[in-house]
Amino acid sequence: MEQRQRTETRILTAARRLFGEHGYDRTTIRAIAFEAGSDAGLVMRYFGSKEKLFAQAAATPADGPIEGSPEQIAELLTVALTEKLADEPGAALAALRAMFSYPEAADEVRAAMTGQQRQIAAQLPGDDALLRSGVIGALTLGLVIGRHLVRLDGLDASPEELMAVAGPLIEELVTTNGRRDTPPRSRRPVSGPTPD
Amino acid sequence: MEQRQRTETRILTAARRLFGEHGYDRTTIRAIAFEAGSDAGLVMRYFGSKEKLFAQAAATPADGPIEGSPEQIAELLTVALTEKLADEPGAALAALRAMFSYPEAADEVRAAMTGQQRQIAAQLPGDDALLRSGVIGALTLGLVIGRHLVRLDGLDASPEELMAVAGPLIEELVTTNGRRDTPPRSRRPVSGPTPD
DNA sequence: CCCCTCGGTCAACAGACGTAGACTGAGGGA
DNA sequence: TCCCTCAGTCTACGTCTGTTGACCGAGGGG
Numbered sequence: 001m002e003q004r005q006r007t008e009t010r011i012l013t014a015a016r017r018l019f020g021e022h023g024y025d026r027t028t029i030r031a032i033a034f035e036a037g038s039d040a041g042l043v044m045r046y047f048g049s050k051e052k053l054f055a056q057a058a059a060t061p062a063d064g065p066i067e068g069s070p071e072q073i074a075e076l077l078t079v080a081l082t083e084k085l086a087d088e089p090g091a092a093l094a095a096l097r098a099m100f101s102y103p104e105a106a107d108e109v110r111a112a113m114t115g116q117q118r119q120i121a122a123q124l125p126g127d128d129a130l131l132r133s134g135v136i137g138a139l140t141l142g143l144v145i146g147r148h149l150v151r152l153d154g155l156d157a158s159p160e161e162l163m164a165v166a167g168p169l170i171e172e173l174v175t176t177n178g179r180r181d182t183p184p185r186s187r188r189p190v191s192g193p194t195p196d
Numbered sequence: 197m198e199q200r201q202r203t204e205t206r207i208l209t210a211a212r213r214l215f216g217e218h219g220y221d222r223t224t225i226r227a228i229a230f231e232a233g234s235d236a237g238l239v240m241r242y243f244g245s246k247e248k249l250f251a252q253a254a255a256t257p258a259d260g261p262i263e264g265s266p267e268q269i270a271e272l273l274t275v276a277l278t279e280k281l282a283d284e285p286g287a288a289l290a291a292l293r294a295m296f297s298y299p300e301a302a303d304e305v306r307a308a309m310t311g312q313q314r315q316i317a318a319q320l321p322g323d324d325a326l327l328r329s330g331v332i333g334a335l336t337l338g339l340v341i342g343r344h345l346v347r348l349d350g351l352d353a354s355p356e357e358l359m360a361v362a363g364p365l366i367e368e369l370v371t372t373n374g375r376r377d378t379p380p381r382s383r384r385p386v387s388g389p390t391p392d
Numbered sequence: 393c394c395c396c397t398c399g400g401t402c403a404a405c406a407g408a409c410g411t412a413g414a415c416t417g418a419g420g421g422a
Numbered sequence: 423t424c425c426c427t428c429a430g431t432c433t434a435c436g437t438c439t440g441t442t443g444a445c446c447g448a449g450g451g452g
Binding site for chain 1: 218219220221222293295296297302305306309310313314317324326327328329330331333334335336337338339341342343345346347348349350351353357358361362364365368369
Binding site: 003004038039045 | 428429430431432433
């Protein structure tokens with residue numbers, strides 16, 4: 001019957017929690033089965049292998065497309081980031097944590113992020129668009145990891161408070177017009193020994 | 197003689213490289229010993245345990261104090277970040293990668309980062325200083341991880357190019373006067389629809 | 393000569409892991 | 423009644439890991 005589906009769901013839920021909390025290597029199939037009130041052999045039977053279980057548990061629907069004018073892009077990015085900062089991303093958290101010890105997960109996350117970045121960069125003005133979209137990605141990565149994984153000080157505020165600080169940065173990254181003919185009143189970053 | 201010291205150094209170098217590349221769990225003592233042209237038993241004899249070996253390999257001298265006026269703080273942060281973005285941080289990279297699967301490493305890194313953040317926050321104006329220093333930490337984390345660990349698109353530029361984009365963000369985070377009575381000079385050439 | 397230290401090697405142990413496969417027991421058509 | 427399916431359990435195998443302890447060869451006092 002659908003008894004099987006209920007068991008699979010319990011296993012997936014347990015897997016997400018444990019993968020997200022302890023990473024790929026430290027999470028054993030036995031532990032997942034125990035938390036799901038089940039058995040390691042059954043997990044193998046249902047999901048085939050630990051890798052496949054992880055793939056299903058960490059599968060994340062991926063954000064919708066980010067497109068439009070720079071202002072719209074900034075808006076979409078802000079909304080997406082706010083969601084990511086909301087409580088417990090579940091599958092995404094597992095993928096992020098595993099990323100650093102389980103190469104396949106890293107490739108998947110990187111592919112998703114770079115795909116979105118290229119898409120954004122193509123719509124930004126300026127010839128350093130890719131670089132700026134990379135910094136946007138880095139800021140996103142840092143905020144999500146810093147909040148959920150590292151629990152940095154000061155990042156435990158509400159998503160709205162966080163975005164009140166981070167939002168303007170994204171706006172600036174998106175709307176700044178590439179070449180710095182008119183530098184934004186920046187007082188020279190460090191010394192400038194022409195790097196090349 | 198100092199033959200022992202040379203062997204210890206070779207082991208530590210190999211350990212840093214492997215811990216940084218594969219993380220804590222996936223790096224075996226045997227692999228470290230092999231790369232160092234040595235033996236697993238000897239590694240145990242010299243360092244006591246895998247944990248202690250990691251502690252020595254991932255020990256990072258920690259940045260100097262960040263203090264002064266907001267402009268000086270921005271300058272110091274920029275310099276520190278530029279260094280972190282330069283090639284192969286070695287020990288720091290190992291600590292960062294291990295952070296997500298080896299809790300002790302996570303605690304150490306978090307302690308170092310939050311310590312520095314609090315120090316910075318205490319010198320920033322505004323009542324959301326801690327939050328802003330948290331975002332600075334997130335940006336730093338995201339840039340270093342995005343560049344060295346995830347290899348995000350667009351972050352493979354030179355540290356100087358990266359800082360040309362990220363520097364102004366740090367400046368803004370440091371100098372913005374907390375309460376947004378005076379909105380930051382982020383010129384928005386387009387409409388500025390207050391999102392909220 | 394013996395003996396002792398010390399850098400280094402080797403073989404083995406105990407535990408944990410992913411995985412495979414045999415087993416149980418209920419349920420429901422023929 | 424028999425028999426088949428299917429969710430779930432239990433045991434075992436092979437491998438890999440950190441760690442231990444016995445062993446070996448060189449070298450320099452006594």
